[in-house]
């Protein structure tokens with residue numbers, strides 16, 4: 001028998017549509033017993049330690065110490081990279097994976113010094129908080145189309161080149177090197193030189209705040225399976241993670257792809273049962 005612990009919060013369980021705490025099933029002639037929840041006191045062979053809060057990092061480390069022979073999928077230090085947009089975008093650049101250009105600015109004063117030194121910044125840009133998850137505020141963003149906009153954002157933040165992509169974004173969900181699903185979603189529309197708007201705040205968790213502001217209707221060439229698979233391979237290697245999702249857009253005009261977001265343990269489709277999820281995980285771990 002192999003014991004698998006999927007350490008996730010109740011809210012994540014709910015999002016995944018998983019009601020059960022324990023399941024058992026037969027996989028490649030072995031009985032697999034899965035516990036899904038936040039208790040880390042039981043012994044295990046395989047652990048998936050999704051960080052719920054800072055407090056449980058220590059609990060996770062202790063439980064790994066107590067189970068020294070266990071396989072740990074997506075260790076804490078790998079998840080921490082993805083929890084920071086700064087570290088995520090830096091890693092993308094280091095690995096030569098296409099992402100929009102960005103700078104990190106700590107304060108309004110630093111922003112003003114930057115603008116004085118460089119005279120100008122290529123607008124529009126989108127600003128995002130450094131933490132990529134953990135609170136509603138981590139999804140507060142501002143599109144800036146005039147330097148006045150820099151007075152109306154919270155620092156520190158990532159300031160990233162805004163890529164016109166005809167309001168079409170592809171969300172891809174992966175386990176290891178396998179794409180589980182991908183969907184095309186409506187996204188922010190194009191901003192051209194005739195756009196009079198100085199800045200625009202929205203919270204990505206609150207669809208109403210986006211109100212499809214800049215949405216345009218022209219279609220973009222969808223990504224091919226081969227293109228998406230190539231990015232899946234590159235990202236799983238670059239971040240050394242198994243459970244992840246990414247958002248990819250295609251630039252209007254050039255057709256160039258850009259990765260704009262990488263998430264750890266995204267909310268896969270609700271019809272993904274706990275058993276199928278665990279089977280995919282075991283398979284990707286080579287078990």
Ligand SMILES: Nc1ncnc2c1ncn2[C@@H]1O[C@H](COP(=O)(O)OP(=O)(O)OP(=O)(O)O)[C@@H](O)[C@H]1O
Nearest residue numbers: 100126139160161162163187188204247260261263
């Ligand atoms: N560089 C960019 N250029 C154009 N649009 C962008 C860019 N970055 C983000 N966006 C738009 O803003 C939205 C939110 O950005 P992002 O995916 O980084 O936020 P998030 O809150 O981390 O997302 P998620 O809900 O996927 O975790 C995107 O879905 C896209 O519509």
Ligand SMILES: [Mg+2]
Nearest residue numbers: 247260261262
């Ligand atoms: Mg996103």
